Amino acid sequence: MTERESPPITNRRTFLKAAAALAAALPLLKAKEVKGSTSSGEGGVRYSILYDSAACIGCNACHVACKTRRGFPIRGMVERELSPVNWVFVSRAPSGGQLQTPPFVRHSCMHCGDAMCQLVCPVEAIRKWNGLVYIDQSRCIGCAYCVEACPYGVPRKNEGPSWGDWAPHGVSRKCDGCYAFVQEGKIPACVEVCPADALRFGTRDEMVAEAQRRVSENPNLWIYGLNEFGGLGVIYIFPKGFDPVREGVFPEPSEGYRPSVSRGPIALGLAAVGGLALMGAVKAKARGEGGE
Amino acid sequence: MFVWGWLVTLYLFLGGLSAGLFAATAGLDFVGGKRFKRTVEWGAYWSWVIIALGICMLILDLGRPERAFNTMLHPHPVSPMSWGSMVIVIFMVLALAYWLAHTGVIVKRLLKPLWNLLVRLKTIIGILGGMFAFMTGAYTGILLTYARHSMWASAALPALFLASALATGYALFSVIVERTGEVHGAGLAEKIPMYEAVLGVLELAAAGAYVALLPAEARAALLSASNPYGLIFLLVFLLAGVIFGEIVLPLLEMKTGGSATLFLSAFLTLLGGLALRYVVVFLGQSI
Numbered sequence: 306m307t308e309r310e311s312p313p314i315t316n317r318r319t320f321l322k323a324a325a326a327l328a329a330a331l332p333l334l335k336a337k338e339v340k341g342s343t344s345s346g347e348g349g350v351r352y353s354i355l356y357d358s359a360a361c362i363g364c365n366a367c368h369v370a371c372k373t374r375r376g377f378p379i380r381g382m383v384e385r386e387l388s389p390v391n392w393v394f395v396s397r398a399p400s401g402g403q404l405q406t407p408p409f410v411r412h413s414c415m416h417c418g419d420a421m422c423q424l425v426c427p428v429e430a431i432r433k434w435n436g437l438v439y440i441d442q443s444r445c446i447g448c449a450y451c452v453e454a455c456p457y458g459v460p461r462k463n464e465g466p467s468w469g470d471w472a473p474h475g476v477s478r479k480c481d482g483c484y485a486f487v488q489e490g491k492i493p494a495c496v497e498v499c500p501a502d503a504l505r506f507g508t509r510d511e512m513v514a515e516a517q518r519r520v521s522e523n524p525n526l527w528i529y530g531l532n533e534f535g536g537l538g539v540i541y542i543f544p545k546g547f548d549p550v551r552e553g554v555f556p557e558p559s560e561g562y563r564p565s566v567s568r569g570p571i572a573l574g575l576a577a578v579g580g581l582a583l584m585g586a587v588k589a590k591a592r593g594e595g596g597e
Numbered sequence: 598m599f600v601w602g603w604l605v606t607l608y609l610f611l612g613g614l615s616a617g618l619f620a621a622t623a624g625l626d627f628v629g630g631k632r633f634k635r636t637v638e639w640g641a642y643w644s645w646v647i648i649a650l651g652i653c654m655l656i657l658d659l660g661r662p663e664r665a666f667n668t669m670l671h672p673h674p675v676s677p678m679s680w681g682s683m684v685i686v687i688f689m690v691l692a693l694a695y696w697l698a699h700t701g702v703i704v705k706r707l708l709k710p711l712w713n714l715l716v717r718l719k720t721i722i723g724i725l726g727g728m729f730a731f732m733t734g735a736y737t738g739i740l741l742t743y744a745r746h747s748m749w750a751s752a753a754l755p756a757l758f759l760a761s762a763l764a765t766g767y768a769l770f771s772v773i774v775e776r777t778g779e780v781h782g783a784g785l786a787e788k789i790p791m792y793e794a795v796l797g798v799l800e801l802a803a804a805g806a807y808v809a810l811l812p813a814e815a816r817a818a819l820l821s822a823s824n825p826y827g828l829i830f831l832l833v834f835l836l837a838g839v840i841f842g843e844i845v846l847p848l849l850e851m852k853t854g855g856s857a858t859l860f861l862s863a864f865l866t867l868l869g870g871l872a873l874r875y876v877v878v879f880l881g882q883s884i
Contacts, residue, residue, distance in 0.1 A: 444671060
């Protein structure tokens with residue numbers, strides 16, 4: 306039996322059982338939600354998605370399912386660019402590194418543990434529910450700071466017309482991990498339809514364990530996303546010989562927000578002290594010279 | 598392709614311009630008191646008008662401008678844009694209060710107690726306004742350093758924006774000074790271009806630090822003469838704005854004792870300041 310044929314850790318039945326238990330505990334989980342927190346441990350559970358590039362067949366059923374669930378327009382060709390109405394797609398990497406054929410890469414929100422979009426949002430419109438990063442579109446002001454700050458370049462501001470309830474005009478939009486559907490006991494649309502078992506959904510611990518199991522059974526694979534940006538909410542399995550950072554598909558983790566988070570207050574404090582000192586000095590000098 | 602465009606560029610420029618103008622105006626007020634009444638009144642007036650214009654640009658750039666007040670209603674302390682919004686709004690209020698304290702427009706007749714309070718607190722408002730002007734000038738640079746683009750990753754960007762804010766604000770201030778003519782005969786006329794040159798040298802140093810601290814890829818793009826943005830940075834900002842506008846022409850003015858090139862110097866400085874923001878915003882998003 307290959308690893309692809311083994312029973313999934315989170316099959317539909319076990320997931321629904323967990324979801325029922327989750328629904329019962331929903332008020333508690335909601336109470337545990339920490340607004341503006343950058344930690345990955347808010348709430349009792351951290352949900353994640355597992356994406357196995359080696360198993361992916363590039364059919365983009367995930368892309369269509371996502372659009373269908375949200376009522377977004379489906380065009381003839383797969384849109385290979387994220388947009389306010391295109392939250393996920395799969396494409397081949399532009400180059401394969403040491404591989405002859407570039408592997409498939411899933412492009413969507415990473416649901417980072419240290420979500421920079423959430424940190425920079427000036428109005429706390431970006432929040433987390435059990436690890437799933439979502440935008441409260443009723444609060445978003447459309448400043449696009451999240452668009453500029455996300456290291457993966459995921460959020461997009463909807464400059465065009467509204468598309469139903471899920472992509473109103475003027476606000477930033479991105480994959481929300483189907484958190485509202487998960488609250489209802491469903492799983493993300495992309496995971497639900499994947500025909501190749503390349504996508505799984507469950508707690509992060511389960512997804513990491515599943516990724517490690519797949520890698521242990523196939524030494525030609527490796528895991529991305531365990532530690533980057535506070536640990537991603539999307540765990541990737543790639544073939545060895547392909548490094549998405551080296552190939553420019555994903556950013557350098559060191560370019561993240563964390564190292565510079567204290568830079569702003571320090572710079573602002575220095576400017577404030579400088580301004581106060583200069584104005585005070587001019588005033589004191591003028592007083593000394595009898596200027597007033 | 599560009600998420601932040603001309604409105605954000607103008608906001609960054611006007612924010613800095615207003616901040617620099619306020620700092621120079623309050624400084625002159627402290628030094629000269631009532632001798633420079635008209636200069637201080639005009640300087641204070643343009644300070645709050647320009648920052649108000651800048652805030653309008655920022656609000657117009659929002660996807661949902663009607664929700665702009667969410668920044669005040671739902672502040673997010675770890676977000677630079679959140680505390681930056683507070684800083685620029687407080688600065689605008691202080692600049693407006695400073696202007697009212699000097700002119701008494703409206704409040705002198707209609708709100709006498711407020712007028713008395715403003716007059717009494719004039720010095721404190723000036724000092725606090727100067728402090729918030731510096732914070733506004735630096736904040737516009739801080740805002741960008743939190744984003745992912747390599748052009749904005751230089752730790753010296755806030756210093757460069759602050760230096761540019763002071764230089765552009767001072768250039769506009771020197772025009773106001775020339776128009777009112779109050780410093781002639783007050784022993785300050787020759788110092789006006791001297792301070793401009795000092796600010797120019799400071800900005801040149803800040804620009805050097807900014808370029809030195811950029812990632813290699815961004816530095817190469819910025820200093821490339823084959824890149825249109827690089828050309829604008831080198832020719833318009835650095836050569837025309839800083840070297841000629843802020844250093845060479847003011848030094849010539851000092852030597853000749855005239856003010857023939859003052860308007861050209863101010864124009865080049867303002868143009869350079871705008872070019873700097875334009876290049877940083879647009880080139881920043883394209884690499």
